[in-house]
Amino acid sequence: MGTKATLLLLLAVLCYGLASTAAHHHHHGEEEEGGGGGGGDWRGEGEEMEDRHHRGEKAFLLRDWKRVVHTDAGEMRVLRSFRSQRSAERSTRIGFINMEPSTLFIPQYTDSGLVLFVRKGEARLGTIYRNEPVERSLRKGDVYRIPAGSAFYLVNTGESRKLRVICSIEIDTSEEDLPTRNFQSFFLGGGPNPASILTGFDPETLATAFNVSSGEVQEILSREIEGPIVHMSDSRRPSAWSKFMELDEQDRLRHLRKAVREYGDEDEDEDEDEQIEWSWRKLLESVLGRRRRPESRDEWGHRHAPDSCNLYDRSPDFRNDYGWSVALDEYDYKPLRHSGIGIYLVNLSPGSMMAPHVNPTATEYGIVLSGSGTIQIGYPNGSSAMNARVREGDVFWIPRYFPFCQISSNSGSLEFFGFTTSARRNRPQFLAGRNSVLRAMGGPELARSFGVSDKRLAELLRAQRESVILPSPEAAAGGPDQGFDGGDLVADF
Numbered sequence: 001m002g003t004k005a006t007l008l009l010l011l012a013v014l015c016y017g018l019a020s021t022a023a024h025h026h027h028h029g030e031e032e033e034g035g036g037g038g039g040g041d042w043r044g045e046g047e048e049m050e051d052r053h054h055r056g057e058k059a060f061l062l063r064d065w066k067r068v069v070h071t072d073a074g075e076m077r078v079l080r081s082f083r084s085q086r087s088a089e090r091s092t093r094i095g096f097i098n099m100e101p102s103t104l105f106i107p108q109y110t111d112s113g114l115v116l117f118v119r120k121g122e123a124r125l126g127t128i129y130r131n132e133p134v135e136r137s138l139r140k141g142d143v144y145r146i147p148a149g150s151a152f153y154l155v156n157t158g159e160s161r162k163l164r165v166i167c168s169i170e171i172d173t174s175e176e177d178l179p180t181r182n183f184q185s186f187f188l189g190g191g192p193n194p195a196s197i198l199t200g201f202d203p204e205t206l207a208t209a210f211n212v213s214s215g216e217v218q219e220i221l222s223r224e225i226e227g228p229i230v231h232m233s234d235s236r237r238p239s240a241w242s243k244f245m246e247l248d249e250q251d252r253l254r255h256l257r258k259a260v261r262e263y264g265d266e267d268e269d270e271d272e273d274e275q276i277e278w279s280w281r282k283l284l285e286s287v288l289g290r291r292r293r294p295e296s297r298d299e300w301g302h303r304h305a306p307d308s309c310n311l312y313d314r315s316p317d318f319r320n321d322y323g324w325s326v327a328l329d330e331y332d333y334k335p336l337r338h339s340g341i342g343i344y345l346v347n348l349s350p351g352s353m354m355a356p357h358v359n360p361t362a363t364e365y366g367i368v369l370s371g372s373g374t375i376q377i378g379y380p381n382g383s384s385a386m387n388a389r390v391r392e393g394d395v396f397w398i399p400r401y402f403p404f405c406q407i408s409s410n411s412g413s414l415e416f417f418g419f420t421t422s423a424r425r426n427r428p429q430f431l432a433g434r435n436s437v438l439r440a441m442g443g444p445e446l447a448r449s450f451g452v453s454d455k456r457l458a459e460l461l462r463a464q465r466e467s468v469i470l471p472s473p474e475a476a477a478g479g480p481d482q483g484f485d486g487g488d489l490v491a492d493f
Helices: 002-035 045-060 203-210 214-221 240-246 249-257 280-288 437-441 443-450 454-461 473-478 487-492
Strands: 065-071 074-079 092-099 103-110 113-120 123-129 132-138 142-146 152-156 163-170 185-187 229-231 318-320 323-328 342-348 352-358 364-370 372-378 384-391 395-398 404-408 414-420 469-471
Touching (some): 045 384, 074 103, 074 229, 092 103, 092 152, 132 142, 203 214, 323 352, 404 414, 443 454
Antiparallel strands (some): 103 152, 323 342, 342 414, 372 384, 372 404
């Protein structure tokens, strides 16, 4: 009896020990998955790497998009960008506007600031700057900023070419409790499709407010049009907006200006964009063609709105035999000052790479304009966050402080454009190359951290004679998936 009780007790202890070990092993595995570390996962190395690669592509390649405008004349899509709840950076979205030849994106304003980049085609942009209507002609490579709440329209002036525009959308984080916080357009005109913001009022209220008959109000607000993006061709049914675009430039600007109520004095050196208030009576009078009042010039009637800035016309900030790069910040283009957005354009020759580096001041969003290659991103714990192939049209993002590099495939050049979440001058910290932070730091302290001699470290850091954009024999010989690997040096750093 005593022997049987002893065996039962030993069996119970053994089962408890196994259960505790399994629970500890499971908890340890969860900690390593979230925070990184050594072994502890029951899966095989190949399966673990495959899962990590899949999660990396899903996390850092942006593919969750929503079509916010769609007509037979064009569309606008917006990518939902990742944003950490702990991040103090403003939330940014990436938008794509595609317009057929001779089309109009009708007058509107949005709750978010927009920075436009013309990828292909030519356009005419009408907007309001400090209560003054302006028009700007845009072409490939041009950048232009539209502040939140500023009325604008966009016309594809090409008769046979489509217009492609990439834009950053500056979400106002102070309004995150609003249901429209992601991105919202407010259309000045329209009817059933799209609905004008005037249709939110009772017809009688509008008739009284504008001192017109209810019939006139119903007439203008019930006209069927083709949606937010409309054709301007004479072969299609004319609309109020096609008639609007048939006016000469000065008349168009006068009509657009009448949609904005004049406000008080502004200091010419005022940094913040002025808040814009709308006079719907003037808007309705403009559309109905009722009484026209002589315009009076105000004290800042001669001020000039900012011009666009063309990235392809700028001299590269860096160029060597392996590629070039251009960056645009608030010092280069003043309208970016309060957007919190910086801009860059990079072209890598076949087989070359942007040296592994870190952005200490901003998160980076990139769009592949042409070519193909590889994006590699490292986690803070030294493990690989992503090693994925990219091609034209792919969108990626790099969190602030995360080490990364871009590698062009051997088959052709890789060109990518993007936005950063800071308009201040970006000073990336390179981890390899002649101007690397490791080479600048050097010394016995750094050598000791790697466990090598001063001489060995100096030999390794001085082996690369190029800087910023480097030749990549690995990518040229083995393809993007076998490109540069920072190895233990970058991981330990």
